[in-house]
Amino acid sequence: xxxxxxxxxxxxxxxxxxxxxxxxxxxxxxxxxxxxxxxxxxxxxxxxxxxxxxxxxxxxxxxxxxxxxxxxxxxxxxxxxxxxxxxxxxxxxxxxxxxxxxxxxxxxxxxxxxxxxxxxxxxxxxxxxxxxxxxxxxxxxxxxxxxxxxxxxxxxxxxxxxxxxxxxxxxxxxxxxxxxxxxxxxxxxxxxxxxxxxxxxxxxxxxxxxxxxxxxxxxxxxxxxxxxxxxxxxxxxxxxxxxxxxxxxxxxxxxxxxxxxxxxxxxxxxxxxxxxxxxxxxxxxxxxxxxxxxxxxxxxxxxxxxxxxx
Amino acid sequence: xxxxxxxxxxxxxxxxxxxxxxxxxxxxxxxxxxxxxxxxxxxxxxxxxxxxxxxxxxxxxxxxxxxxxxxxxxxxxxxxxxxxxxxxxxxxxxxxxxxxxxxxxxxxxxxxxxxxxxxxxxxxxxxxxxxxxxxxxxxxxxxxxxxxxxxxxxxxxxxxxxxxxxxxxxxxxxxxxxxxxxxxxxxxx
Numbered sequence: 408x409x410x411x412x413x414x415x416x417x418x419x420x421x422x423x424x425x426x427x428x429x430x431x432x433x434x435x436x437x438x439x440x441x442x443x444x445x446x447x448x449x450x451x452x453x454x455x456x457x458x459x460x461x462x463x464x465x466x467x468x469x470x471x472x473x474x475x476x477x478x479x480x481x482x483x484x485x486x487x488x489x490x491x492x493x494x495x496x497x498x499x500x501x502x503x504x505x506x507x508x509x510x511x512x513x514x515x516x517x518x519x520x521x522x523x524x525x526x527x528x529x530x531x532x533x534x535x536x537x538x539x540x541x542x543x544x545x546x547x548x549x550x551x552x553x554x555x556x557x558x559x560x561x562x563x564x565x566x567x568x569x570x571x572x573x574x575x576x577x578x579x580x581x582x583x584x585x586x587x588x589x590x591x592x593x594x595x596x597x598x599x600x601x602x603x604x605x606x607x608x609x610x611x612x613x614x615x616x617x618x619x620x621x622x623x624x625x626x627x628x629x630x631x632x633x634x635x636x637x638x639x640x641x642x643x644x645x646x647x648x649x650x651x652x653x654x655x656x657x658x659x660x661x662x663x664x665x666x667x668x669x670x671x672x673x674x675x676x677x678x679x680x681x682x683x684x685x686x687x688x689x690x691x692x693x694x695x696x697x698x699x700x701x702x703x704x705x706x707x708x709x710x711x712x713x714x715x716x717x
Numbered sequence: 718x719x720x721x722x723x724x725x726x727x728x729x730x731x732x733x734x735x736x737x738x739x740x741x742x743x744x745x746x747x748x749x750x751x752x753x754x755x756x757x758x759x760x761x762x763x764x765x766x767x768x769x770x771x772x773x774x775x776x777x778x779x780x781x782x783x784x785x786x787x788x789x790x791x792x793x794x795x796x797x798x799x800x801x802x803x804x805x806x807x808x809x810x811x812x813x814x815x816x817x818x819x820x821x822x823x824x825x826x827x828x829x830x831x832x833x834x835x836x837x838x839x840x841x842x843x844x845x846x847x848x849x850x851x852x853x854x855x856x857x858x859x860x861x862x863x864x865x866x867x868x869x870x871x872x873x874x875x876x877x878x879x880x881x882x883x884x885x886x887x888x889x890x891x892x893x894x895x896x897x898x899x900x901x902x903x904x905x906x
Contacts, residue, residue: 563760598855599795599823601830605733636792638799638827640764642732658792659761664732677731689730 410455410570412585413495414548414717416473417443422484423520423527423535425449425510425545433471434485436516436530443473446717447507447547450583452498452574457567460504461541464497464519465489470530473497474517481517484530489517498582499543505578505697506546511537519543527602546578550714553585553628554669557620559598560635564662573666575697576684580705584669587628592620598635600655605637605644609670620649627713629653629672631665642690645671652713663698665688670700673708720746722753729754729765739774755785755793763788764796767852771800779808786812794824802831810838817844822856829860834867842868 417428421437433441451473452458465476469485479487499519500506511522515531526534566589574584594617601613607700610618617632624630630653637644637657642664645654654668667690677687684690684698700708708714725747728739737832765885770778776851776876782804785797794816801812807830816828829845836842845868848861855861 410858423838551782596826599792599827635823638795639734639736639768640761640792640796640799641734642761644733657761659759659764660732667732687731688727690732692730 410413410458410498410567410586411453411572412450412583413453413497414448414450414551414583416449416451416545417441417555418446418449419443419527420445420523420650420657423522423524425519426547427466427473428471430471434469434483436528448549449545450548450551450578451545453495455496455498458498458499459567459571460498461501461543462496462498464499465491466494466497467491468493473519475512475519476517478517479511481515482531483516486665499542499545500575502539504544505575506540506544510543510545511535511540512543513537514539526577541615546574546577546583547581548583548717549581549584550709551583552577552669552673553587553625554712555588555590555621555624555628555630556632556633557590557592559592559594560633560658561645562633562656562658562660564660566633568662569656569660569665572630572662572697573669574661576666576700579697580700580708582705583709583717588624590622592632594620596622600632600634600637600651602637602639602641602644602646602655602716605641606644607646608649610646614646614655615648618648618653621651626650627652627715629659629713631656634658643668645669647672661689661691663693663696670704670708671710673713675700675704675707720744722749722750723751725754725766726762729762729769731777734765734769734774734905736769739769743769743773745773745777748773748775749780751778752781752784755781755788759791760790761786763790763793767793767796768800768803771803772857773795774808779804779812783812786815791819791821791824794819794821795827795900798827798831801828802833806833806835806837809833810836810841814838814841814844817848818842825857826860829857829864832864832868836868 410511411595415429419441422435423623426441435441461479470483474489476491483489509523513535520535522537529535577584598619601611604609633653635658642660643656647653678685681692681694751766751770754762770781782800798816801809845864849865
């Protein structure tokens with residue numbers, strides 16, 4: 408369990424296609440290499456067969472473009488057809504989810520292109536088409552937060568769902584959530600952890616013991632401990648020892664609790680509004696998913712030392 | 718005005734309920750609704766309901782906590798143990814005896830922590846003492862010893878039951894005997 412994210416995917420203003428900007432500029436069907444001028448930094452979920460969305464999107468090492476590998480390979484601007492050799496398996500949010508909408512699959516070349524502008528040139532001839540395509544959503548990110556998960560008890564709502572939901576909400580703030588690692592912890596006496604009054608800056612002896620399990624996690628990385636329960640019973644608690652940023656999430660937590668507790672870790676507080684992630688009325692009562700983050704909350708989160716510019 | 722189920726649920730729905738405030742605001746009128754939640758299939762709400770009942774702390778609250786102590790979900794029994802720690806010493810005994818005997822490490826841990834220093838129940842004190850001298854690597858043995866200490870009860874030497882001939886005098890000089898049981902006044906319900 409744990410899927411990664413990969414940034415540095417770029418929109419090419421010449422061909423409207425999505426391409427990976429971490430290597431050479433590849434080959435653009437409009438001629439020459441792709442350009443990243445004017446593009447945001449897109450983050451794709453990577454190696455995530457369990458993540459919600461459509462998998463089997465592939466990187467072509469010849470042209471650097473993204474193409475759908477569930478069909479026969481389409482024509483590549485670098486010659487011949489696209490290749491999936493050495494590519495990971497990318498999963499794209501499809502028809503719903505946060506991020507920039509109107510990314511389209513081109514049935515002629517199998518590539519992913521931005522449909523919000525006039526169609527760019529297609530390597531299969533003429534222009535890209537969006538006929539038959541769904542609406543893909545790609546998050547544009549400016550910062551990232553790295554999260555490690557340590558499991559004492561698996562939650563009732565799957566971790567995949569919790570992480571996907573969190574990624575979706577945080578994408579609205581242009582924050583990329585990296586699911587950096589997952590580890591099982593055999594700590595039966597901490598599985599029902601005393602969190603006291605759950606006030607920031609105050610921790611119990613049991614919280615101190617639990618949060619000591621970081622196992623070489625970076626100083627500014629967040630560790631979330633999945634426990635069976637807290638004492639007193641909370642869905643989660645973000646109080647953590649100084650220098651060990653993290654939270655606990657209980658087995659019976661809602662699908663939004665993980666994201667809510669990470670919000671506390673990043674410095675934001677409860678509000679009386681069930682449209683928002685930080686509702687103090689219970690995230691199970693969120694009425695308009697995905698819940699909102701307002702500008703002041705986003706500013707606080709980005710100002711946190713735990714969010715890093717990318 | 719009567720407390721409604723919706724009011725009780727609204728108090729427990731938050732990720733981190735304000736239990737003391739809820740207990741003060743809702744009071745004993747919340748207990749029938751808490752009993753329903755404890756018996757329900759939503760584990761998180763059942764746990765929260767059990768804990769809130771403990772803070773309300775009336776005789777009917779004891780029934781709700783006892784019901785939680787019989788839950789099939791260990792986390793609800795954990796909450797029942799924590800709730801028992803909020804009941805009066807006189808009221809918590811029966812619940813804690815059951816939960817200290819729970820086969821689940823977490824339930825047992827929280828139950829031991831909830832044992833009051835002035836626990837009036839002989840049976841409860843005996844259970845804690847029994848755990849404190851358990852053989853092997855019982856995970857909560859140390860905690861049982863701490864609990865005994867908190868109750869100001871010395872740990873009996875397990876060999877007392879079968880004295881070793883010729884060693885009695887030496888042991889009598891070095892081993893603490895159980896303290897004489899104090900008379901404990903039961904609090905009125």
